Amino acid sequence: MDRLLTVTMVLSLALIVVVLIAVRRAHIRVEYSVSWLGAAVILLVLSSERWLLDGLAGVLGIGDPPLALLFATFGVFLLVFYRFSLILSHLKDANIALTQRLAILEYHVRSQQSAK
């Protein structure tokens, strides 16, 4: 149990460091780093504050706190992926609209040029 908590704590810290470096190098935009940082902080707090993990296990009705930690990890990352699906869908819609608009504008420009 203690080893699992330590590993989770180390992985959470590593995730925070990796994301902060990526943000600093402009590999991830700040607004998209929030989900990862939030997920990492939640896992860090759960793995470092045993009473919180026990409380979560009690709320979820799970007798085994490590199982509650795995459940929480799964839930947190599910939320992160869901958020990124929303962002991706929005970006795809925007890309399609922009591609169509660009094609139409190019069409108008070519039409005007050939009319001259």
Added chain:
Amino acid sequence: MKPVAGPHSLLVIIPAFNEEGAVGFVVGEVRQVLPQAGVLVIDDCSADSTADLARLAGAEVLSLPYHLGLGGCVQAGYKLAFELGYQYVIRIDGDGQHDPRDIPKILAVLQESRCQMVIGSRFLEGDHNHTSFLRGLGIRLFRLLLRPILGRPVRDPTSGFVGVNRQALAVFSRSFPLEYPEIEALVVLQRKAFRFQEVPCRMRPRRAGRSTITAMRSIYFILHVLLGVFVNILKYEGRRRKS
């Protein structure tokens, strides 16, 4: 192509992706049948000479800088047609499967009926020759599914030979399904309380190239469209209305 405002203005749109083997012939046929109509080929970022051959055959070409797939490609054509003021738009495939001699029939029904959409159906006169087993199965499934949703039967829900009037054009230029759009487009129309009609049309073998719909894709197609239909039924329109 200049903006047009005539009450009978017609644009024939031909979405094309790597159709250099057929697009010139299709454009030539359309121009022969309807010399007064505008012909627009929407080139979905083809890697071959589709755009050049379409221009050579006398069509206007709308070239997409990225490959968008059929729905995005057709919607680009609808958007341009709407901006240019066309009253009627008829879409035919760029592979030569649709016979342009059927276009006047579709146009006449569009003009005379109060329908917003007219579908060129290959099944009204019993032609099943050019449909694979899986696709045929999918079509039967969608007929069953769409009947209660649309409140009436539709014989050929996957037909890409489709005419729309300006009302439907306004809707589709704002919202049009991306992949395999034909069936979902019917649901979009139904949600607007629009009407459609089917007219019998001939279907010919492809002039060149191969269909992108393989057996595996047919299964994906069925699942994708099933999901798309239900999503369109449930779709929340508030955000779109606001924008």
